[in-house]
Amino acid sequence: MTEITAPKSPITTAEFADEIREQLKYTQGVTVEQATPADVYVAASTAVRRHLMDSWMKTQQDMVNGNTKAVGYLSAEFLMGKQLRNALLNAGLTEQFDEAVEQLGFDYQDVVDAEYEPALGNGGLGRLAACFIDSLASLGVPAFGYGIQYQYGIFKQSFNEQGQQIENPEYWLANEEPWGHVDYNRSQRVDFGGYVADEDGKRVWHPATCVRAVPVDYMVPGYASGRVNTLRLWTAKSYDEFDLLTFNRSDYLNAVRPQVDAENISKILYPEDSTPQGKRLRLQQQYFFVSASIHDAIRVFYPGQDKPDLTTFPDKITFQLNDTHPVIGIPELMRVLIDEYGYDWDTAWDITTRTFNYTCHTLLPEALEVWPANLIGELLPRHLEIIYQINDHFLNEIAGKTRDKAKIERMRIVTEGDDPQVRMAYLAVAGGSHVNGVAELHSQLLKDITLKDFSDLYGEKFTNVTNGVTPRRFIKLANPRLSDLITEGLGTDKWLSDLELLKGLEPLAQDDEFVKKFAEVKHANKVSFANYAKRQYGFDMNPDTMFNSMIKRLHEYKRQSLKILALIARYADIKNGNMSADDVMPRTVIFGAKSAPGYYMAKLTIQLINNVARVVNNDPDVKGKLNVFFPWNYNVRLAQHLIPATDLDEQISQAGKEASGTGNMKFALNGALTVGTLDGANVEIRERVGAENFFLFGMTVDEVEELYAKGYGPAAYYEANPRLKQAIDMISNGTFSNGDRNTFAPLVADWLTKDYFMTLADFDSYTAIQSDIEALYRTPLEWHRKALINVANSGYFSSDRSIEDYLERIWHTGPLAD
Template identity: 45%
Template structure:
């Protein structure tokens, strides 16, 4: 390689990306001049860094071009505020978007390097918990692909969502040190720094014109420092910018304490300030944890709004047209403090009067609701807000005063409606953040047709009556670039060979695959690709769990956050029931099945952690029982994240989407699985309903109570004991869990699960839906025995996923909510 190094270093520092030889020389140059490592001694880590820095230059150039176009065309800009962004690894995504993978792979091979090995050197930034963060990442991808002027804002967490291991059968959380090797994709913007204030007191006075002004004084300040990541679009010159804020102390240390030798006290303020961006979702079971989370939410909201205003003032003289040029989307209630913060900035900093400031605020914000569960609707104690954000509490009270005046006009004499619609819950003395977001936004959207219907009719009916055009639906979507083209290249190639490439930016083009479901040769190739993906997944699972799995068995997969309403427990009850039937020879010609469950439980969610532990105990029993070894395996996939999902989803035959009807807002995992050729077993919940409408009743396995039936059953007085009494199979399964069958060394280990099902009233109807679920699974078995019939339905699922692209979601937002136009680039 000596001559290659010499040749590269003597050449120009400019790379022709369409020429593998030029890329090779460029990689060597970057290795020496940027990474600072000898190419002759470099390993995969160093070559990954060299390649990343080379691509970073392209990202920077395109980012500047996009920014100039936005300002030059004075287009309306969209700012997406989210506590979570799960972007996944970036290297292969950038190569895919730039169309460079083949040339880069060839250049690396000439240097003795394997692109696939290099890609694994990149950390998977776990800057989110699940679907919320993956959705945000998909949206940035779609905005860039279709040239919308999009920007994301979040927090530059030093430690992302915890890394999960299973030790002695239990979830153990470890810090996710995704930055330990640095992040070559980010641009640290020292010059983009804003003060964020906490605590203090309010001083109000009359200005020289007699207008009342307020100042927030004696505050504890922290600096927010910008870190930018460029999000590429597929075959697009546009770039979406993701700006993440890191907290930095206003002073590194107190010199007085330092000189006195009290080194801990000298850096106390610095350490305390910088905890704001230290970790994603601190445990909020303590008052201190709750306060830290509140501060995190305000920290990124305040920095983002200051930055958005500064961007606007670069090209406009004032803020009077702010709402005409800016659309800000609140991704759930975490950024809802943006409403009073924008009011504070407009009034206290830019001296705008209340009426104009409020009119601008309500025309700027839009709010996406992601939950139907009352306990998941965020609230904050009045006392905590008064201590941490006193000015914002004052503004919220003023907003509430005006709001309740309007409520009185709309619902005269209805005191109960007034109480329900107030931003302040008087019973608990807490501020209702969803109410604040609704009142402060021009549009509120649900994320699936059923979800939006329930929001309007069950969760916020009074708000819907008062603001009849405010609630709209935008069904979620996923980007086919990440969740088909990148993660399932063999299936992508088969699709493109059959119908062309237009599906990569217009997913509705997949409809052209429908006739091929009847083509025997196409089905054969489709099945071969699925088997290859299952073999890859089996190897991955064996590495992670130690269990050897049969890739010819049905891969039955449920991977998502562990939560009672998502009903991993129902899945497990069926696995135990199946195990009993197999042991007793009650299934003739059983279909071999591998059940894969994965996901993280929140650190403070005891019952979810117990469900993980029970899965582990049941898996140990089943997987070591020779009587069923050839027909049933159960594995728990630890540390489920984007990278694991990219292997797991293409390898699934059956997708478990079994939440209690009326609890899941949308779901996006259901879309990803179907797009990759898995059939869905699910309830009529979230986007399952729209998937059913698209793929057809015969190509999905629907079971269980509907939302209306769940409500009616509870209204009549649901008794889980009676359900178990009348179902001998269910009674046996529950008894096995309760009696310590799977954990004889500690027979009472799962009393909490039993108590939740019976004494807790089985809130999520696990027992009520058991029999219907078992019967649906029997239909799954019957179909799987006919590989041709299964393949037909799987192909039709892929062909009919056109509605569920995040591209369609973004086009809908742009047209119906933001009023944003595509840029000319």
């Protein structure tokens, strides 16, 4: 007997169909006959939202009235993915929805497809935030996600004739959006600019302009917890109706400028990932959402109180700073406490440091945000004063801890000189209780290298929380076939809220019949993906080949270039007859990646991949043996389709550069094998699934450091390896650019002279491991056995476990009492 514990609403299909009809009629004003799938999508979403309403309101009341500290997850990005299926799952209405929609005469897939994905994030960091708020709700922990409702999300990617990336605006709010509730009555004012004056012995900020921050609330339903939390995304509106004086002078455009400027703040998500641009508007965005969120939390937890006792604030809510983007919240809370509520410096500092914690998501020094003090002074003059004061106090404090003058200098929050800079990561360490990295190796490297001085003096603040992913979206919704098989294998569906139960599948890896079923699931998923890819992109994929995916942002450190060079080498092997037909394991290679619009090398790599795909896919000599596809506009939806269909995934960053990775976790949980370096969370995945079930290659962090120290010369690797040489020469001689030798010359020049991420040095070991991979793939039963062992041992990578670690190590709170 299989035990089913998934939530199931008591309402019937007929009742749910009635609710949809009612929404269509009374909200949208259309009959069922007139309705389009998009209408039904809006109606069904509104109906689900109503089902969640009581739990949402009760969760908020219990949070304010109870004694359980809440979590405020401050993040500039929440990459949520589609909402409807997830809401149906948590409301226990999936079956009723599927049936009701059919009864109304629609195909449920068309209705689900009508949803437009809110793409309010760049990549891993934003998707992690979405997984975390899902887990917080599922664990019943009271929480707010606080961020920005950008009108334009990450750009929509297309490719032109030359295979170059084109960025198109992503106006995701073009159609009715049923999930966000705009709450004009809970707006906050956010000030900017102006000057600070001494008045009655106090510093008083006289801002020049202000913006109205209006919350748009999204429900975050927990799985089987009965709780529904809130994602509160701020949108910027103007207060100024318009400037009448200017208008009277018939200068209409200038008269409405303050409105336009104000509303610009939440207009667009910056598309840079890991390489912040230091733009004025970005700092405005950061302050905008953080200031509104802090004031909102005070409003929520001290309702109607003019003079709240804010010394209790850290007992009400703990703010997690998701990377450096919200770190301006530290001086903001200081300002609020001192200027708005009259606390003295020491009390304010005590409250502030007990309220904030900081997660660092990178090891690349250029990704740690640094703001020119001048810019902060212009936009937030009072904050700059406070930052300088924090800097002075901090330097005094560390002078009491060390005599090492050079160290003290290195630790300045604000640098000296003509153009002083504010280091937001340092401000975050100084102004919060805890600092964490996102995988064990990453947290160790933060302590040893990136933030070493800080860890030497404040070792107790440093901890690790390894990332995780939500099994609801990334197994249950993305991979229903595997979900059913897991439930069958375990005899229960409880694994969806306790993912370590997957361990119970391990003995089944010795049961050939079960492994065959597992293999059938993978094959069926590949067929589904091939159909999807045909429909969406016009690709012809053969599900009987190995599906090998590399999906992530395009970054040099992630080394898509290593994959493409190896792929070209394989292409040349087949084409030149170096491999007999029997030796070739047919493969379908799938890339998905966006590049920051101004990142030249990354964009050129995209162009190269597209052109390699064009040449390979049109070459009769390799037909049926090698195919390369690059579906454009990789997003959460595509991930949900592709991950369950993948046999082999690539996590091949240079060791010491990928903080964690979360795609690797999604793949392992969906029964793909990983080829990867000892980097980020790969290390922990390999530890758990077993070295024999993971394809490891490449230099370690220490070897990389040694090679840097010794002096790295990539040309020697090119000369020494004829296959590598041939691959690079093919790019140089125009094989993939219609004979033009210039198109990819900058890539080639970089590989041969700099190759900062040591692609060439790892080429040998990468191509060698590919032979092991292919040998194993020839014995499908053994391949799938290993893949199943991966699934069984990846339960640790649930974001529920990550949240439990945060609760224990950092937040010191827990679920709401019933």
